[in-house]
Amino acid sequence: MSITEDQARKVAHLARIAVDDAALPALARELGSILHFMEQLNEVDVAGVEPMTSVTPMRLKRRKDQVTSGSMADRILSNAPDAREGFFAVPKVVE
Amino acid sequence: MLDHLTYAAPQPKVIQGAKSDWELVIGLEVHAQIASKAKLFSGASTEFGAEPNSNVAFVDAAMPGMLPVINEFCVAQAVRTGLGLKAAINLRSAFDRKNYFYPDLPQGYQISQLYHPIVGEGEVIVDMGPGIARRVRIERIHIEQDAGKSIHDMDPNMSFVDLNRTGVALMEIVSRPDIRSPEEAAAYVAKLRQIMRYLGTCDGNMQNGNLRADVNVSVCKPGDYERFMETGDFSHLGTRCEIKNMNSLRFIQAAIEYEARRQIAIIEDGGTVVQETRLYDPDRGETRSMRSKEEAHDYRYFPDPDLLPLEIDQAWVDDIAAAMPELPDQKKARFVKDLGLSEYDAGVLTAEVENADYFEAVASGRDGKMAANWVINELFGRLNKEGLTIATSPVTAAQLGGVIDLIAKGDISGKIAKDLFEILWTEGGDPAAIVEARGMKQVTDLGAIEAAVDEIITANPAQVEKARANPKLAGWFVGQVLKATGGKANPAAVNALVAQKLGL
Numbered sequence: 110m111s112i113t114e115d116q117a118r119k120v121a122h123l124a125r126i127a128v129d130d131a132a133l134p135a136l137a138r139e140l141g142s143i144l145h146f147m148e149q150l151n152e153v154d155v156a157g158v159e160p161m162t163s164v165t166p167m168r169l170k171r172r173k174d175q176v177t178s179g180s181m182a183d184r185i186l187s188n189a190p191d192a193r194e195g196f197f198a199v200p201k202v203v204e
Numbered sequence: 205m206l207d208h209l210t211y212a213a214p215q216p217k218v219i220q221g222a223k224s225d226w227e228l229v230i231g232l233e234v235h236a237q238i239a240s241k242a243k244l245f246s247g248a249s250t251e252f253g254a255e256p257n258s259n260v261a262f263v264d265a266a267m268p269g270m271l272p273v274i275n276e277f278c279v280a281q282a283v284r285t286g287l288g289l290k291a292a293i294n295l296r297s298a299f300d301r302k303n304y305f306y307p308d309l310p311q312g313y314q315i316s317q318l319y320h321p322i323v324g325e326g327e328v329i330v331d332m333g334p335g336i337a338r339r340v341r342i343e344r345i346h347i348e349q350d351a352g353k354s355i356h357d358m359d360p361n362m363s364f365v366d367l368n369r370t371g372v373a374l375m376e377i378v379s380r381p382d383i384r385s386p387e388e389a390a391a392y393v394a395k396l397r398q399i400m401r402y403l404g405t406c407d408g409n410m411q412n413g414n415l416r417a418d419v420n421v422s423v424c425k426p427g428d429y430e431r432f433m434e435t436g437d438f439s440h441l442g443t444r445c446e447i448k449n450m451n452s453l454r455f456i457q458a459a460i461e462y463e464a465r466r467q468i469a470i471i472e473d474g475g476t477v478v479q480e481t482r483l484y485d486p487d488r489g490e491t492r493s494m495r496s497k498e499e500a501h502d503y504r505y506f507p508d509p510d511l512l513p514l515e516i517d518q519a520w521v522d523d524i525a526a527a528m529p530e531l532p533d534q535k536k537a538r539f540v541k542d543l544g545l546s547e548y549d550a551g552v553l554t555a556e557v558e559n560a561d562y563f564e565a566v567a568s569g570r571d572g573k574m575a576a577n578w579v580i581n582e583l584f585g586r587l588n589k590e591g592l593t594i595a596t597s598p599v600t601a602a603q604l605g606g607v608i609d610l611i612a613k614g615d616i617s618g619k620i621a622k623d624l625f626e627i628l629w630t631e632g633g634d635p636a637a638i639v640e641a642r643g644m645k646q647v648t649d650l651g652a653i654e655a656a657v658d659e660i661i662t663a664n665p666a667q668v669e670k671a672r673a674n675p676k677l678a679g680w681f682v683g684q685v686l687k688a689t690g691g692k693a694n695p696a697a698v699n700a701l702v703a704q705k706l707g708l
Contacts, residue, residue: 123303123502162512162513167512168515169513169514169515170274171275171276171279172247172274173275174241174242174275174277174278175241175242175247176241176242176248176249177261178262179247179248179249179258179259179260179261180258181260182255182256182260185257185260185262191362193362193364194256194364195257195258196257196358196364197257197365198363198364198365199307199362199363199364199365201356201362201363202306202307202354
């Protein structure tokens with residue numbers, strides 16, 4: 110499966126990655142070769158094989174329903190480019 | 205005993221278009237905030253109304269290297285809800301990432317369960333009146349994270365973001381397209397809310413956004429829906445539009461009504477309905493397209509690599525099932541069958557679990573119908589009038605039960621009982637002690653009643669003549685005697701004596 114420049118542009122936009130038009134042909138080629146590899150993998154017959162989610166037999170770790178964190182708005186906001194009155198301030202989002 | 209009463213399906217709503225009749229087909233996705241202390245994957249509090257960004261852990265803010273750890277209680281709440289909807293519980297489910305960008309979603313994705321939800325197919329019986337109910341099938345329930353809150357009106361150029369709600373656990377409850385009128389849609393949401401409040405899995409507060417619904421609406425010609433149900437082929441149905449994020453039962457109804465008429469007008473004008481997401485504007489009473497977000501629909505779901513599949517044991521599910529409370533349908537059926545209440549009264553009493561508990565305390569060891577009358581007519585009537593709830597009722601179940609005991613024993617009449625209720629409401633106290641102390645006890649001493657009857661008869665010879673000619677007028681004497689005794693004379697005894705003395 111090959112990827113067109115338009116598809117590459119769309120994928121980049123969905124991921125909010127700025128890509129110059131000049132870089133699109135190379136990006137489309139790279140994405141195409143990744144998909145080509147996927148197609149090769151798809152040829153393997155995995156009928157009846159459970160997807161492997163972990164290399165060791167592990168159970169999903171659980172937590173208790175207890176409040177153990179929070180009350181640190183200043184630290185949460187400390188990396189924000191802009192914060193006002195305890196809120197993150199971002200360029201206006203138009204609905 | 206049956207879990208629910210027998211019922212017939214309601215008629216689907218028919219809308220008359222300019223050219224023909226149309227029916228509605230409605231399905232809902234209800235987002236219910238799971239009642240828990242901490243968030244789904246972090247230890248931050250879920251408390252409503254806290255200072256902005258104070259209920260935020262590093263996981264919620266998506267700080268690099270932070271990993272989600274699931275709150276086991278939230279999983280139990282979802283299982284409990286599934287059992288309450290008679291649904292299949294999936295012992296193995298898994299989390300996926302739903303990718304999109306928005307300032308109130310710092311991760312850049314929402315953790316959800318697209319491919320393997322924790323709860324499978326179930327059903328809800330939606331009551332539409334005594335003997336009438338719609339069975340709505342549930343397709344699935346999955347667990348997911350809520351997003352934060354953006355405020356757009358605090359600054360002309362900026363939006364303000366509060367992440368307190370980010371990562372709070374939600375259940376998304378997805379119905380089949382089994383709902384056939386705006387009223388049924390609202391009643392369906394109300395029933396889900398009722399069940400979840402009985403279970404304690406969601407507080408159902410729609411105003412705070414803890415329960416909200418996306419509504420899918422399409423229209424079709426009469427007969428098409430039946431063909432769809434027979435074949436499962438969606439091509440028999442019209443193109444649907446999704447109205448997002450409704451948090452009022454009234455708006456849900458109004459939005460569906462408007463949207464159905466909009467679609468009918470398009471089709472009858474020769475156009476085609478475009479499948480899209482719309483928003484309801486309550487100020488204008490109309491829905492409008494959310495075209496700006498169209499591109500965001502490419503969510504590029506994939507399994508979340510930070511989370512192993514969620515595996516739960518049947519024994520754990522069984523423990524949850526064993527601890528389930530009695531649900532509204534069962535309680536209502538029991539009130540009808542065991543206590544002899546009408547379905548309507550049973551419905552009123554079971555609407556809120558707190559009301560049902562109060563009623564049961566009043567009815568325990570007493571006449572069920574009498575208890576229902578007092579709770580519904582006197583207590584609920586008065587609570588409504590004064591803007592109070594059962595939790596803030598000045599009259600306790602024990603006090604109201606005491607009033608009913610005094611009536612049953614013949615100590616007070618129904619009329620005096622209302623005066624007693626008034627005293628309990630305003631002053632409080634023990635009903636029996638009040639009746640004793642204030643001389644409110646019914647006069648059952650026949651001699652005393654006889655004396656009062658004689659006195660009235662002697663004083664009103666003209667009335668006596670009239671009553672002898674027309675026995676219906678005997679009621680006047682009964683009234684006079686009751687008045688003379690301050691309503692304390694036993695009405696049955698007065699009736700008998702008046703009739704005897706007048707020779708009727």
